[in-house]
Structures are given as C-alpha cells and as structure tokens.
Amino acid sequence: MTVSNILMVGVGGQGIILASNIFTAATMYAGFDTKKSEIHGMSQRGGSVFSHIRYGQEVFSPVIPEGGAHFVFSLELMEPLRWLDFVNRETVLVSSDKRINPANVDTYPDGVAAELKRIFSTIQIVDVKKLQSKIASATFLNVALLGVLSGFLDLPLPAWETAIGETVPRGTFDKNWSAFTHGRTLSDGATEKRSDTGVIGDKGRAPDRG
Amino acid sequence: MLAHGSGCTICVMKRQLLSGNEAIARGAWEAGVHVGTGYPGTPSTEILEALKDYPEVYTEWSVNEKVALEVGIGASLAGGRTLVTMKHVGVNVAADPLFTISYIGVKGGLVIVSADDPAMHSSQNEQDNRNYAHAARMPMLEPADSQEARDFTRIAFELSEKYDVPFLLRSTTRISHARSIVSVAERAAPGRPAGFYRNIRKFVMIPAYARLRHVAVEERMEAIARDADELSLNRIEEGSGGIGFVTSGVVYQYVREAFPDAPILKLGMVYPLPENLIRTFAKSVETVVVAEELDSFFESRIRAMGIPVRGKEFYPRLGELSPGRVRAPLVRAGLIPATDGGEAPTAPAITVPPRPPALCPGCPHRTVFGLLHELGMKVTGDIGCYTLGALPPFSAMDTCVDMGASIGVAQGIEVAEGDAYKRDTVAVIGDSTFAHSGITGLINAAYNGRESFVIVLDNGTTAMTGMQPNPFSGTRISGEGAFALDYGKLAEAVGIDRERFRTVDAYSKEEVERAVRELATLDKLKLLVVKGPCVILRRKQKKEAS
Numbered sequence: 001m002t003v004s005n006i007l008m009v010g011v012g013g014q015g016i017i018l019a020s021n022i023f024t025a026a027t028m029y030a031g032f033d034t035k036k037s038e039i040h041g042m043s044q045r046g047g048s049v050f051s052h053i054r055y056g057q058e059v060f061s062p063v064i065p066e067g068g069a070h071f072v073f074s075l076e077l078m079e080p081l082r083w084l085d086f087v088n089r090e091t092v093l094v095s096s097d098k099r100i101n102p103a104n105v106d107t108y109p110d111g112v113a114a115e116l117k118r119i120f121s122t123i124q125i126v127d128v129k130k131l132q133s134k135i136a137s138a139t140f141l142n143v144a145l146l147g148v149l150s151g152f153l154d155l156p157l158p159a160w161e162t163a164i165g166e167t168v169p170r171g172t173f174d175k176n177w178s179a180f181t182h183g184r185t186l187s188d189g190a191t192e193k194r195s196d197t198g199v200i201g202d203k204g205r206a207p208d209r210g
Numbered sequence: 211m212l213a214h215g216s217g218c219t220i221c222v223m224k225r226q227l228l229s230g231n232e233a234i235a236r237g238a239w240e241a242g243v244h245v246g247t248g249y250p251g252t253p254s255t256e257i258l259e260a261l262k263d264y265p266e267v268y269t270e271w272s273v274n275e276k277v278a279l280e281v282g283i284g285a286s287l288a289g290g291r292t293l294v295t296m297k298h299v300g301v302n303v304a305a306d307p308l309f310t311i312s313y314i315g316v317k318g319g320l321v322i323v324s325a326d327d328p329a330m331h332s333s334q335n336e337q338d339n340r341n342y343a344h345a346a347r348m349p350m351l352e353p354a355d356s357q358e359a360r361d362f363t364r365i366a367f368e369l370s371e372k373y374d375v376p377f378l379l380r381s382t383t384r385i386s387h388a389r390s391i392v393s394v395a396e397r398a399a400p401g402r403p404a405g406f407y408r409n410i411r412k413f414v415m416i417p418a419y420a421r422l423r424h425v426a427v428e429e430r431m432e433a434i435a436r437d438a439d440e441l442s443l444n445r446i447e448e449g450s451g452g453i454g455f456v457t458s459g460v461v462y463q464y465v466r467e468a469f470p471d472a473p474i475l476k477l478g479m480v481y482p483l484p485e486n487l488i489r490t491f492a493k494s495v496e497t498v499v500v501a502e503e504l505d506s507f508f509e510s511r512i513r514a515m516g517i518p519v520r521g522k523e524f525y526p527r528l529g530e531l532s533p534g535r536v537r538a539p540l541v542r543a544g545l546i547p548a549t550d551g552g553e554a555p556t557a558p559a560i561t562v563p564p565r566p567p568a569l570c571p572g573c574p575h576r577t578v579f580g581l582l583h584e585l586g587m588k589v590t591g592d593i594g595c596y597t598l599g600a601l602p603p604f605s606a607m608d609t610c611v612d613m614g615a616s617i618g619v620a621q622g623i624e625v626a627e628g629d630a631y632k633r634d635t636v637a638v639i640g641d642s643t644f645a646h647s648g649i650t651g652l653i654n655a656a657y658n659g660r661e662s663f664v665i666v667l668d669n670g671t672t673a674m675t676g677m678q679p680n681p682f683s684g685t686r687i688s689g690e691g692a693f694a695l696d697y698g699k700l701a702e703a704v705g706i707d708r709e710r711f712r713t714v715d716a717y718s719k720e721e722v723e724r725a726v727r728e729l730a731t732l733d734k735l736k737l738l739v740v741k742g743p744c745v746i747l748r749r750k751q752k753k754e755a756s
Contacts, residue, residue, distance in 0.1 A: 021389075034391060047567035047568075061463045061532070067534075103565075112560065115558055
C-alpha cells in the first residue's frame with residue numbers, strides 16, 4: 001500500500017515541469033502506478049511552480065496529502081520553505097543552492113540554508129555553479145539535479161534512461177543523460193543504504209526487464 | 211537506450227502516461243471524432259492541442275466559445291462526431307447556443323467539455339459548471355482520473371447519439387492537469403459524416419416547434435435519470451464503517467485516500483442523478499456524507515429526494531478539497547477518531563517573500579503599463595497575461611471582469627460621468643481577447659457615439675494560455691497560414707479617422723508615449739495598436755528555427 005510522494009518545486013522557467021515529466025515516466029517504466037499534478041498558467045510567469053508526484057502499487061489522490069511528502073526536490077533554495085504543509089520530520093530535501101529574488105525584491109532573505117537544515121533531517125544542497133561546470137550547459141541543470149535525487153530512490157537506471165529519452169527535446173538526449181548520470185554520482189543517497197530512506201522498502205525492487 | 215525485449219512493459223502494453231486533457235483528446239479520437247473546436251482557456255487548452263496532432267480530425271481555434279459551439283452544432287447536425295472545448299467561464303460565452311441545442315439534439319455525437327478551475331489557479335471566478343447541466347437540461351459526466359477522462363469521453367459520444375442530446379463532460383484543474391497511466395485503444399472506423407439533411411421541426415427553434423421540443427427534452431431527461439440507476443459509470447464501492455460518501459471527480463480520489471475502507475457511491479454521471487441507487491446506498495450506511503467541491507450540487511438534490519445527508523456543514527463552498535481537507539472536518543466534528551501522528555506543520559522561522567507571477571523581463575506590455583502608471587489614467591482592463599499590469603510595480607489597471615469587458619466598461623464610465631468625464635479612461639485589451647469579444651464592444655462605442663480610447667496590446671499570440679494563434683496572428687492551430695484581421699480597416703469600418711488610429715512599436719517608449727498622450731486629448735472614438743511580439747514566443751520561434 002506504500003505510496004511514495006515527491007514534491008518538486010521551483011520558479012517558473014527553471015524546468016520543473018520537464019523534470020517532473022521525466023520522473024513520472026520513470027516511475028511508470030519501473031512498473032508502478034503513478035500520478036502527477038501541477039498548475040499551469042499564471043505560475044509560469046516567474047511565479048512559484050510545483051508538481052506533485054506519487055507512485056506505488058495503487059495511487060488515488062494526484063495531490064500529496066498534507067504532511068505526506070517523502071522528498072522535496074527544489075531548483076531554488078528558498079522555495080522549499082513555502083511548502084512546509086506537506087513536510088514531516090522524515091522528509092528528505094534535495095535542493096539546488098540557486099538563489100532567485102522574487103520580482104520587486106532586492107535582497108535575498110538571510111538564513112535560508114540554516115532554516116532548511118533545521119527543518120529537514122536529511123538534506124542535500126547542491127552547489128550548482130560547481131555542477132554547471134561539469135555539464136554541457138545550464139539548460140541541463142534540472143536534469144542533473146534530478147540525477148542527484150535519483151540516487152536516493154530505488155528506480156532502476158534503464159527506467160530513467162527511457163523516461164529521459166522520450167521526454168527531452170530531440171537531439172538533446174546525450175547531453176541530458178550525461179547531466180543526469182553526473183548528478184547521480186554526486187548524490188548522497190547513492191552512498192546511503194537504500195532501505196534507510198524508508199520510502200520504498202522491498203516493494204520498490206523493480207521487476208527485471210529486457 | 212533500453213533494449214526492448216519480450217516482457218518489456220513498454221512494448222507489450224498499450225499504456226500511456228497522459229494528462230486528463232490528453233486523455234480526453236485520445237478518447238475523442240478513439241471514438242472517431244471528426245471535428246474539434248474550442249477557444250483556449252486554462253485548464254482546457256491542451257485538449258485541442260493534443261487533438262490537432264491526430265491527422266484524421268479537423269481542429270480549429272474558434273474566435274470565441276460561442277462560435278466554437280455553433281461550429282460544433284453544425285458539424286454534429288451534418289453527422290460528424292464533434293468535441294467542443296472551453297474553460298468554465300467560456301461556457302458563459304457559449305451559453306446561448308448551449309441552451310437551445312439541448313432542444314434540437316444531435317446527429318453526430320456532440321460532447322462539450324467544461325474545464326472548471328476550483329481555487330481559481332488561473333481564472334476570474336470559480337463558478338461550478340455542474341449547474342449548467344441542470345440549467346440547460348443536459349447530462350454531464352465527470353471523470354476522476356486520466357483513464358476515466360479517456361473512457362468517459364468515448365462513452366459520452368455513444369450516449370449523446372443514443373439519447374439525441376449533447377453531453378457535457380466536466381473536468382477540473384486537478385483532472386485536466388494531472389497525469390496518470392491510461393490504457394488506450396485504436397480509433398473506431400467512423401466513416402464519413404452523413405451530411406446535413408433538412409428537419410425543420412427539429413432544427414428550427416421558432417416558438418411553435420420549440421414548445422414541442424421542450425416536451426421531448428423533459429421526457430429525455432426523465433429517461434436518462436431512470437437509466438442512470440443502471441449506468442456502470444455510477445457505482446457503489448462496498449466498505450466498512452458507518453459513514454458512506456457520495457462523491458465524484460477528483461474528490462473521489464481524496465475520499466479514497468483519506469478513508470481507504472469507507473463505502474463510497476462514486477458518481478460518474480453527475481447529472482441527472484441516479485435516485486434509486488442513491489436510496490439503496492443511503493439505506494446501507496448510517497450516515498451519508500456528500501464530499502463535493504464548490505456548490506452544494508449533489509447535497510441539495512439528494513436532500514430534495516427526502517434522503518438525509520450531510521456535507522456542506524463540513525466542507526467549504528470555496529476552493530479545492532484535498533485528502534486532508536476531506537478528513538479534518540469529520541475529525542473535528544467527532545464523526546471519526548483522530549489518528550496519531552498528526553503533527554502540526556512547521557512554520558519557517560524566517561519570512562519567505564511571496565513570488566507572485568509577473569510580466570516577463572522584456573515583455574512588450576511593460577512599456578504601456580509603465581506609462582499608464584505615470585499618467586495615472588483610469589484603466590479598464592481585460593483577460594490575459596497583461597492583467598498582471600494590475601500588480602505592482604505598475605498598479606495600472608482598475609477593472610477586470612470578463613473577456614472583452616474593458617471596452618464596454620470604459621463606455622459605461624464615460625456615460626455615467628457625463629459632463630464630468632475628462633477623457634482620462636482607457637480600455638486596454640490583448641489581441642486575442644479583442645478578436646474574441648472586444649470588437650463587438652468597439653462597434654457599440656461607435657454606434658453610440660462614445661469617445662472611448664481603446665488600446666490593443668498585440669503581442670502576436672494568445673500568450674497566457676501558452677501561445678495559441680488567433681485571428682490577428684496570421685496562422686491557424688495547424689500552423690498553416692491564415693487571413694489576418696486588419697486593424698486599420700477595422701478602424702475605418704467603425705468610423706475612426708486616420709488621426710485617431712495609430713499603430714506603434716511596443717518597444718519604443720517614445721512612440722508609445724507620444725501616441726497615448728496625443729490620442730488621450732482627442733474627442734471621438736480612438737484606437738491605438740501597440741505591437742510587439744511576446745518574448746516567450748520569440749524565444750520559441752528562435753529555438754525552432756535553429
């Protein structure tokens with residue numbers, strides 16, 4: 001009955017929708033029931049963007065229940081603080097350290113990183129400048145960060161590969177895949193015992209496929 | 211890439227990950243739909259955008275929802291299966307033909323999608339369009355995920371022809387913009403539409419014939435209501451516990467999530483209601499709770515059947531529900547016990563500045579709103595990205611009502627102020643909105659001798675909903691070239707002389723400023739077109755070119 005809940009957030013234009021499309025497809029190819037919910041329209045004009053992904057044996061609500069996120073994935077540093085209604089003591093945060101001021105705000109708030117560390121017991125904040133120097137261009141940062149997140153999860157690599165192949169624009173697979181796999185090597189999750197994340201457990205072992 | 215072998219999930223299953231909107235398009239295509247029309251509007255837009263990619267189907271962005279439905283009616287009466295799509299407020303625009311096509315009925319199946327937006331993620335109101343089903347005497351289906359969106363669309367075409375009535379299909383943002391796995395099939399071989407044949411007493415709604423048809427309408431609704439008890443789209447899911455839920459759409463998913471073991475009556479057809487099925491369900495549980503977003507649509511009707519139910523005493527008439535919002539009020543009321551682990555959400559110890567949407571950097575609308583802010587004019591606004599001109603730093607919009615309202619509202623201000631009117635009001639409207647229903651307002655101003663100053667912000671696209679072409683863009687939904695409406699000739703046609711019609715470059719602050727200042731002082735009707743392509747569109751076009 002376990003359903004895994006991933007809340008993906010960022011700022012309009014950063015590529016949250018593409019990243020969440022890849023993720024959702026990967027969960028389907030790993031053999032799970034899966035649902036994703038997001039808001040289009042106004043939020044694309046530089047506003048906060050969010051996408052809920054839920055996968056498991058059978059998923060009902062496309063929206064993550066309050067306090068139910070296993071992971072928050074963010075492409076911007078302060079954005080996770082907007083969504084604490086979905087967070088619990090065990091929620092894992094994977095976030096970019098990218099700081100984007102909202103329109104009409106000149107100073108980025110102080111103490112965001114410290115606050116995130118206080119709230120999230122497991123946290124990986126990725127230095128995007130460093131990451132960007134290792135991948136083709138900033139365009140692929142969203143997919144590289146998805147690679148970091150993937151290290152925390154038990155989805156088989158071929159499912160990610162297929163999902164990226166069918167989701168990204170034609171001709172960009174190689175660059176996206178290399179960004180993803182590089183991100184994956186940086187993941188703290190990869191060095192942890194997978195079962196310690198307490199998310200998927202033995203049900204997450206994906207069926208073999210050719 | 212993956213080597214697809216035998217047993218590979220991707221290869222053996224006809225399963226696709228589809229949004230609710232894509233699933234509606236898929237279902238329509240499978241049902242053999244011939245024609246798809248609509249006007250863009252969140253959260254409905256992607257239905258037609260997905261349908262246009264099926265080569266067997268004719269699709270068009272119509273000039274507005276009323277015309278979209280009228281084209282749809284003609285296509286249906288000529289025997290074509292037809293899908294018409296719009297957002298909830300679009301149905302208001304299409305309401306005139308909607309109420310009468312209910313009398314006329316269909317030849318080819320006619321399915322009208324109303325995509326509602328509870329919580330107003332991208333809308334000016336959160337009206338509950340289930341009310342239209344009752345008001346227009348039309349059945350309505352409501353899917354609860356992408357699979358049902360595909361299934362129900364197919365079924366709606368069949369039922370539309372079976373009962374000789376257009377079917378409404380209601381979606382909400384959380385269905386339209388959610389993705390889930392859908393089992394799909396191939397397209398039924400539909401054959402060519404039979405063509406239009408005369409049937410004056412059925413198709414010409416003069417009073418004498420309409421009175422006869424109204425009898426047929428009421429008989430039909432009674433028949434559908436009787437059949438609804440047996441309809442597989444309405445189902446009872448057995449469970450345990452004293453509380454049984456009546457629900458539909460995405461709220462069904464929230465109820466399943468929050469109360470995995472509870473008995474549920476899931477309504478797939480939300481109008482007319484299956485009275486006997488509801489009675490049977492109510493008898494099987496101690497308490498019936500109706501879980502529905504927005505209006506008390508089910509609850510009022512079920513109570514009118516003499517069946518005691520509870521619902522709106524727990525759930526708000528505003529906004530969206532969620533698993534938590536479905537559960538918490540029942541815990542508070544003591545109907546179900548609280549579960550442990552309900553930890554209160556952590557509040558951040560620092561202030562997180564809000565991140566409201568804003569006009570994009572480099573947006574051509576920025577110049578105009580900067581200027582209108584400086585000039586301090588009264589600005590009657592309209593619907594589109596440029597409504598963001600109402601927010602700081604511009605704060606340069608004073609009204610926003612509905613599509614095209616800017617031009618009519620400006621006239622009303624002028625009329626009511628009378629002698630005190632100081633030519634300090636300007637109507638601001640986008641190109642697509644102007645074509646949709648601004649032009650009629652302009653004609654009204656000309657006809658009634660107003661001095662209105664109308665500014666059209668032409669960014670070459672319907673940007674808010676994701677770059678759809680419109681009658682001013684010179685292309686159609688398919689991308690092929692099209693006639694583009696000529697502002698100059700339009701101005702001439704409504705009697706605006708040369709001095710009072712200007713086209714300026716949105717990126718030239720001087721040009722825009724000179725034109726606004728000069729035109730504002732003149733008497734009579736004035737039209738200023740501020741032209742500058744949408745920055746997102748330009749970026750997209752550059753990408754496609756490279």
